[in-house]
Amino acid sequence: MRDALVVGGGLAGSAAACLLARAGKDVLLIERESAPHHKVCGEFLSVEAVAHLRKLGVDPLALGGVPIDRIRLVSGAVEAEAPLPFGAFGLSRYVLDEALIARAAEAGAEVRRGVRVAEIDGRIVRTNQGDHEGAHVLLATGKLPVREKGVAPSGRAENGFVGFKMHYRLAPLAARRLSGTIMLALFDGGYAGLQMVEAGRANLCFVVRRTLLARIGGDWGALLDWICANDAMQALLADAEPLFDRPLTIANLAYGIAAKRPGNGAVIPLGDQWGMTASLTGDGMSIALRSAFLAARCLEAGEGAATYGRLVDAEAKAQIRRAMAFQYALERPLLRQAGCHLARLLPWTLTFAARATRLREWVEDPVEDRPGTTAN
Template sequence: MTDALILGGGLAGSAAACLIARGGGDVLLLERETGAHHKVCGEFLSVEAVAHLRQLGVEPLDLGAVPIQRMRLVWGDRAVETALPFAALGLSRHALDEALIGRAAASGARIERGVRVTGLDGHTARTSVGEHHGRHVLVATGKLPIRGERPAARIANGHVGFKMHYRLSPAAMQHLAGAIVLVLLEGGYAGLQLIEDGRANLCLVLRADAFAQLGGDWQGVRAWLEGTGFLQRVLADAQPLFERPLAIANLSYGPPPRGHATGTAMLLGDRWAMTPSLTGDGMAIALRSGFLAARCVLAGRDAGTYHRLLAGQTGRQIIRATVLQNGLESPAFRRAAYWLARMHAPVLAYAARATRLPDWRENA
């Protein structure tokens, strides 16, 4: 039986594997993908995420990460911009996840790829290659359920997420340089920024009813985006780099429901809770959960203690981000938020600061 059995090799799972192995624990990490792959994600590394990556020995700039110093809020043809109150970076999950799982392996964690988890019963995981047992089981499978789990309840008018990488025109590249752009849309929002290798990442979140009104397919969504103010100009000559966008439905944003984490497994990252994407702190929360899970494993603490500590670390951020997202889905709130930012641009920096995680204390 291994000290830590980790299911999932994304940000949270790989961070926990790296730290537990460094601390002398025996770690087995199971990852279902055989190699680098893309995920639906805004690919915005906030100040907390960057700090955690450097603590793990991963330098995002060495992977080609693009510095982001400014935030631009767009509503129709109108825009307001301000400096971010912290340094941020843009980097794809394709590059980052591979760097982290490599760091975990270099730290002494055993990595098995191409392994699908088919069931979880207490401290035992059933997989496509047999059973594995762990004194501590860490579930870090992201937005995807473990095969055989009861499907999540269908969310009434829930969110649908899309991601597409583009090769932009030189003029559009220059227009985006150094900025994260948040575009307020009817029924959702889009984030656009540069990442490594001269690419741009568009991440879009829509309510299910808004998606249905656009025909319920990407072609309808893309045609709508390309006719929408700022995005029309930026995407006019853009070359899509995926044959089709990555997509995911039934997204459950907000704090975890009561009774969500009652078993013996530690839930990491999006398996714990999904913070709204517009704050750009999803990757930071995933990494923070990995750091906290590793601390608890090495200290011999149980899953209940871990979940209480994680709620204390992330609860305020998730609640504030959810209130902001729900507000921006109201036309009146969107209008008021834009004009408030227009009259007093520092309010954007205040919102960015208010939705950050608390500082991580190494010896807490």
């Protein structure tokens, strides 16, 4: 029996495996992909994510991440720009996730790649290459569900979002215009983010409501026309060279906090398995990393799923609610236009919104620093 089985070698899983292995625990990390891979993500690393990564020995700058210190919001012909209230980075998930899984292995976690978990039955994890048992199972499969005995599968999100991503080599002038800036373009039924990442690449990532996708049609050309109906987007993407053969896509994005798990608390959900914040705010990676720190610290301190649940709720629930309210508000045409005009007239409101939709600052020891945390 292992001390911990970690299912999923993304940000949350690799971070948790790394921390637990550093604490001397016997950890097995299981990742279904056998090699580095791209993921649908805006690749905007906010200040808290960077703080957590540095604690793990991963420096976004050393990996080629590009600093981002401004936000540009566009809706129709209205454009607003403001400084971010913190320094952020653009870094691809291809590079970042690989660095983190390598850290987990260096710390002493056993990493098995190319192994898919098919089912979790309490403390038993069943994979396509055999079963494993752990005192704790940390579920970190991101947006992908895993069958769990005794837990009802989550349904299809009603008119949920579908996400897309493509990397580009921009024309030189466009790359200079975008440099140091995260650009968010708001539309009816979705939004798009565009920013630079490492090696002179730009990342275009967007989400659309399923109903809108059905109207536009699933064709990539038609989707790009929809994005480029916005002049500011068109100006940056004109003559851009796509760097993937085809766009990456992910369906059925269900934002919000996942339902509580019944049972004996053997399974601890991390990252997107615990909850998915509105992607517009670019803070999902921070929450994933934070959940890993909280879970690792709880297990190290001999505490279990219940204490972890309380800590993660206290730190991230309100952030997710604020971020979701913000995303829903911007979906309404009148509020969206009013918000963009306000941001153009008073750029500090944009800076304020960027601050308000983040996790709080770093807490050194979440278990000891929080009053009222008791052992299970």
